[in-house]
Amino acid sequence: MSEATERTPVDVAVGVLIERDAAGNEGRFLLTSRPEGKVYAGYWEFPGGKLEAGESVHQALARELHEELGITIGESHAWRKLVMDYPHARVRLHFCKVFDWQGEFQMREQQTMAWEQLPVQSQPVLPGTIPVLEWFAQERHHAGPTHHG
Numbered sequence: 253m254s255e256a257t258e259r260t261p262v263d264v265a266v267g268v269l270i271e272r273d274a275a276g277n278e279g280r281f282l283l284t285s286r287p288e289g290k291v292y293a294g295y296w297e298f299p300g301g302k303l304e305a306g307e308s309v310h311q312a313l314a315r316e317l318h319e320e321l322g323i324t325i326g327e328s329h330a331w332r333k334l335v336m337d338y339p340h341a342r343v344r345l346h347f348c349k350v351f352d353w354q355g356e357f358q359m360r361e362q363q364t365m366a367w368e369q370l371p372v373q374s375q376p377v378l379p380g381t382i383p384v385l386e387w388f389a390q391e392r393h394h395a396g397p398t399h400h401g
């Protein structure tokens with residue numbers, strides 16, 4: 253396989269679940285830890301996963317959040333995209349904000365979940381998560397560190 257083919261990015265749908273108050277102000281956001289057996293096991297990230305053939309970002313997101321967390325999402329809002337180069341893969345992350353979901357959270361892959369605000373307490377965070385925390389810091393006028401470690 254040529255290097256160019258090897259490094260073609262894999263599309264990943266990522267859900268940024270955010271609580272909102274009655275006035276519509278954004279509050280805590282959900283992080284989950286990566287399950288045992290996956291690369292970067294134990295690192296904290298936003299839930300999501302790779303698109304399957306023929307899926308849209310929203311479809312993949314709805315499927316992954318149902319498979320991993322047991323919830324059913326409503327609308328998702330395309331927010332930002334980011335390409336990350338890891339030793340194991342090059343990924344194009346499609347971050348989508350989600351404000352509307354139904355169902356009880358179930359950790360179907362033995363992950364852990366945490367509702368977080370800045371600075372994030374869970375650690376270590378995945379490298380691909382750090383830019384998202386920076387975007388939150390800009391939107392929320394947060395000064396100082398965004399996470400520990």
Ligand SMILES: Nc1nc2c([nH]c(=O)n2[C@H]2C[C@H](O)[C@@H](COP(=O)(O)OP(=O)(O)OP(=O)(O)O)O2)c(=O)[nH]1
Pocket residue numbers: 264265266290297298299300301302303336338341343345378379380381
């Ligand atoms: N889910 C998720 N993945 C992220 C984030 N940031 C980041 O760099 N990634 C990377 C890690 C992985 O290389 C890739 C996601 O792949 P994955 O292995 O979690 O996806 P998947 O659930 O489809 O896994 P699998 O079926 O291949 O086991 O994206 C993030 O915030 N959330």
